[in-house]
Amino acid sequence: MIKKLFKNATVKNAGWLIFGKVAQMIISMFVGLLTARYLGPSNFGLINYATAYTAFFMAICTLGINSVLVKEFIDNPEEEGSIIGSSLVLRAISSFLSAGIIVCIVSIIEADELTTIIVTALCSLSLLFNIFETFNYWFQSKLKSKVTTIATLIAYVITSAYKVVLLILGKSVEWFAFASALDYICLGVILIICYKIYGGNKLRFSKSVSTRILKKSVHFILPGMMVSIYGYADKFMLKHMLSEAEVGFYATATTICTMWCFVLTAIIDSVYPSIMEAYKVDKILYEKRNRQLYAIVFYVSLVVSTLFCIFGELIVWILYGEAYSNSVGPLRVITWYTAFSYLGVARNAWIVCEDKQKYLKYIYISSALLNVGLNFVFIPFFGATGAAVASLITQVVTTLVVPFFIKDIRRNSVLMLEAIVFKGIK
Incomplete structure (x- = not known):
């Protein structure tokens, strides 16, 4: 039975994704942590502040397309070239528009901070090269994650080598800001080459395909923006209400607690196509697979969060050093956020299959408003830990509470609760 399990395409697909992320994590342990130590809380916070702008606009410039690409490839295999070309x-x-807007905004509100403007501009370059991520979803639909895993790993190794050179030469924070863009540049080149090698169809732009994709993805744009506000408003507010160092402490906490989340991402990405297929043929199997995914995500997260809570102080001291000791408090709070956050990510498969995308905006608008409000309350008194509390409360509301008040998606919340109590997963 075990031998048969490892021959399963979905399991092998998840295995390759996890392998690649584990390799990245190992490299990150030696390079990313050294970089954070070298930069110190303030400069590390500055890069995370700049990255927050990029992440916010990423939700806009992706146009929600990523959320529907896998289903598009499965439903319209004869139009693969047009789907990719139009999406690109x-x-x-x-x-291009988003990157320009970012530079303009930062130049206005940070007019006296030239370093901040330069760092933000360099980070925003990643938006321009992130478009090649489209090829990643084509490989996912073919259960060829081995290809994207190797490509991503090669790009990450190149970027890590670049950072090592910067550390040796003692370069300034601006040089490190370019690293994220370099990663996407390398990955894009490799994915294009692999797409050609694996016989991908000729890329072409189609107005009709573009219109179809946008009609399906448009419902993900506003929710994506709201998620970005919810996910990055705390960094903006910490920087302007307190200091860049507080952003650094908070970013360190979130980095540690999400360091292992590649496992959840790999599982969700690999199960996604099988849920899509089950929806077409068997509703009972379809709901069962959703419950199984939710149960795995939730309980694996709880186990890891417990460990972070117990050993948080030791972990911060070993990985980042005494300078980041103020990260322990927010780490012990924000780690519990993971379970609910990734339940929300796993929910996307159900949302797409049931064609309920239009309701996402209501969930995330309420969450963004709640998060900003809670940050105003908690940050002045508790600093980075207050931001962590605000994020945790908001994520619980986003995942479980708000959907119960929306009749058409209430069923998904029921599936989540059934999964948590192990009902209907066998």
Whole structure:
């Protein structure tokens, strides 16, 4: 039975994704942590502040397309070339506009901070090259995660080598800001080459395909923006209400507690196509697979969060050093956020299959408003730990509470609760 399990395409797909992320994590342990130590809380916080702008606009420039690509490839295999080509054009236009807007905004509100403007501009370059992520979803739909895993790992190794050189030469924070863009540049080149090698169809732009994709993805744009506000408003507010160092402490806590989340991402990405297929043929199996996914995500997260809570102080001291000791408090709070956050990520498969995308905006608008409000309350008194409390409360509301008040998606919350009590997963 075990031998048969490892021959299963979905399991092998997840295995390759996890392998790649584990390799990245190992490299990150030696390079990323050394970089954080070298930069110190303030400069590390500055890069995370700049990255927050990029992440926010990423939700806009992706146009929600990523959320529907796998289903598009499965439903319309004969149009693969048009789907990819059209997606690339749409994302390229929005990415150029977004990068320009970021630079303009930062130049206005941080007019006296030239370093901040330069760092933010360099980080925003990643938007322009992130468009090639589209090829990743094509490989996912083919259960060929081995290809994207190797490509991602190669790109990460190149970027890590770049950072090591910077550490040796003692370069300034601006050089490190370019690292994220370099990662996407390398990955994009490799994915394009692999797409050609694996016989991908000729890329072409189609107005009809573009229109179809946008009609399906448009419902993900506003929710994506709201998620970004919820996910990055705390960094903006910490920087402007307190200091860049507080952003550094908070970013360190979130980095540690999400360091292992590649496992959850790999599981969700690999199960996603099988849920799509089950929806077409068997509703009972479809709901069962959703419950199984939710149960795995939730309980694996709880186990890891407990360990972080117990050994948080030791972990911060070993990985980042005494300078980041103020990260322990927010780490012990924000780690519990993971379980609910990734339940929300796992929910996307159900949302797409049931064609309930239009309701996402209501969930995330309420969450973004709640998060900003809670940050105003908690940050002045508790600093980075207060931001962590605000994020945790908001995520619970986003995942379990708000959906119960929306009739058409209430069923998904029921599936989550059934999964938590192990009902209907066998």
